[in-house]
Amino acid sequence: MKKNITFVFVEHYLLIPTVIIVFVYLLIVGTYINRVLPNTYLGNINVGGKTNEAVIGIASESIDGFYDSSLEFIVNGEPVKVPIRELGITYDKDATINGLTKTKDAGFLKKAVYLPGSFFNKRVVQQRYFFDFSVLNTNLRQKFSGFEKLPTNAAISDSAQVVQGADGLMVDYSYLLNQLGNRVENLDTKPITVNFAVTKPKIAASALSKASEKYEKLVNSRIVFNYGYDNWSLDGDDLIGMLNFEIPGRENGYVTSINANAPITVLTLTTAHKTDRPIDISIDGDKINAFLSSIANTVDRPTVNATLKFENGKVTQFTPAIDGQKLDIAAAKETVKNKVSVQNLKNEPLITIKLPVTVSLAAVANEQINNLGIRELVGRGVSYFSGSIPNRMFNVELGSSRINGTLVGPGEVFSFNKSVGEVSGATGYKQAYVISAGRTVLDDGGGICQVSTTVFRAALDAGLPIISRTGHAYRVGYYEQHGFGPGLDATVWAPSVDFMFKNDTTHHVLVQTIYDPAVSKLEVDLYGTNDGRKTAISTPVVTNEVPPPPEKREDDPTLPKGTVKQVDFSAWGANTYFTRKVYRGDKLILDDVFKTNYRPWQAVFLVGTAL
Secondary structure (H helix, E strand, O other): HHHHHHHHHHHHHHHHHHHHHHHHHHHHHOOOOOEOOOEEEOEEEEEEEEEEEHHHHHHHHHHHHHOOOOOEEOOOOOOEEEEEHHOEEOOOHHHHHHHHOOOOOHHHHHHHHHHHHHHOOOOEEEEEEEOOOOHHHHHHHHHHHHEEEEEOOOOOOOOEEEEEOOOOEEHHHHHHEEEEEEEHHHOOOOOEOOOEEEOOOOOOOOHHHHHHHHHHHOOOEEEEEEOOEEEEEEOOOHHHOOOOOOOOOOHHOOOOOOOOOOOEEEEEEOOOOOOOOOEEEEOOOOHHHHHHHHHHHHHHHEEOEEEEEOOOOOOEEEEOEEEEEOOHHHHHHHHHHHOOOOOOOOOOOOEEEEEEEEEEOOOOOOOHHHOOOOOOOEEEEEEOOOOOOOHHHHHHHHHHHHHEEEEEEOEEEEEEEHHOOOOOOHHHHEEEEEEEOOEEEEEEEOOOHHHHHHHHHHHHHHHHEEEEEEOOOOOHHHHHHOOOOOOOOOOOOOOOEOEEEOOOOOEEEEEEEEEEHHHEEEEEEEOOOOEEEEEEEEEEEEEEEOOOOOOEEEEEEEEOOOOOOEOOOOOOOEEEEEEEEEOOOOEEEEEEEEEEEOOOEOOOEEEEEEE
8 A cells, every 4th residue: 555655656746847847848938939939040140039020120131231232352362342232132031031930920839849949950041032143244244354364275377387375364253153142141241252263275286286287378379260261269368268277077167266367366166175186277168158159140140042133234133042051159169178178288379270160051052043154152352340430331331332233244354443433422422531642531431442452352262363453551450350461451542543353254253242230341252153263362471560650749720729639540561462373273373462562650649729
């Protein structure tokens, strides 16, 4: 019996202090009914035990205060202050405060469960904020770009020497953003030290040795594209501008950009490979396509069937059978690629590429429409007039239309002056520059010599005897465009100076002109019957070049005082000649030498003296 009484006594002895402890604990829990749990932090601020209202005030004030302050960045020992508002940060205060006070609505028992652990475990409530990285990136780079140094890629100088590159220094933005996030999260304005990282050039000097050798050959070369009488060339900056630095064998070539002005510098290289991987030079595919497409605008033409109509002994409508032709751009591009390849590229100043052209024959040929023997093209002359004033171009078109359709019978002599008729304002010509009495002056019909020069070239090509030809007093730039040498010109001045050729064939010769202002080109075609003659024309030889005299200035009372007007332009003097040999079979039937003595020409300026 005593044993049982003792047990009950012990049980009540333990129950009393337990009840007291629980009672005290419940009292403590009760104090946190409307308060934040202990050991709760907002950033570095301990808000544990604060009322919910107090915590809301502290959080709002702390966030606003931080947001209105500045962060100090230490860059190379120099402080740079940046307002936090400029960093593209947006705080969600409500979400942050809700995270601090999320247990405010918890029941008594739930809070009793949370409370013990909070005394021993620190709870840091995460800030709710967002970065606008576009704003952040822009503003930080504006602040720090002056402290950075871009790496310098290795380059090829204008003398084809490899120039060493240099390392750069860039802000370590990864570390910087990590530190910035820490400050923002803890509402901490402690300075941030900006670290720098060394950046290597994308192009190492060792990678450019191969490209340097190739560039040296290309920079001293000229690529000439040829078809018929036309030539197109690439050299100088135009050629350099088409070059690409690339890693051979890579898809799309890993094309880079280059600066066309010396030194030639590789600016970018889209590759993750080693910087010393050998780099080659090639012709940019898109750019050569565009260049060849511009040539195709001149070369390409549709197939045309022949037509012929006579009125009053003159051909008023003649459409020669014209075979269609089309430039094969893909084949031409491949030829260019092969020509500038490492295996084929040599130290040669001139790279000639004969353009591949596909020809389609006309269905109705010339011999099917006439009995005069106008069956085929026997001679063609072309000239160019790029840069001509509008009046001169008008006269070239008018003069060429006046001789278009002229028939020259067997044994007859073609006279340019007779065929073109009177050249004056009364016959429709406008004033443009002509050479008269040792001066270049405005007169009716300026530009008519462009037509006579082109007929001269057609007669030369046809192998017909030249009866009368006179060269200009000085070298005229129009007649040397597109690679024509000096001396291939013929001036006219009715009635004393004429250009004439003889039709010594047994069939008629038809003079046909094509005026093309789109490419500033005049073409004269001679149609007849080919009697087997072949023409060989030499390259003009230039000797005894003489510089132009000093410029001359003349007072002109008709111009306002202070006005200066150039009325004549300087040109070098020279003697030039070329030869023409015409064969029929193995027999030489014509052996000509065409000489021209060009005078040195003086630039003349009129100086106004009128008040």
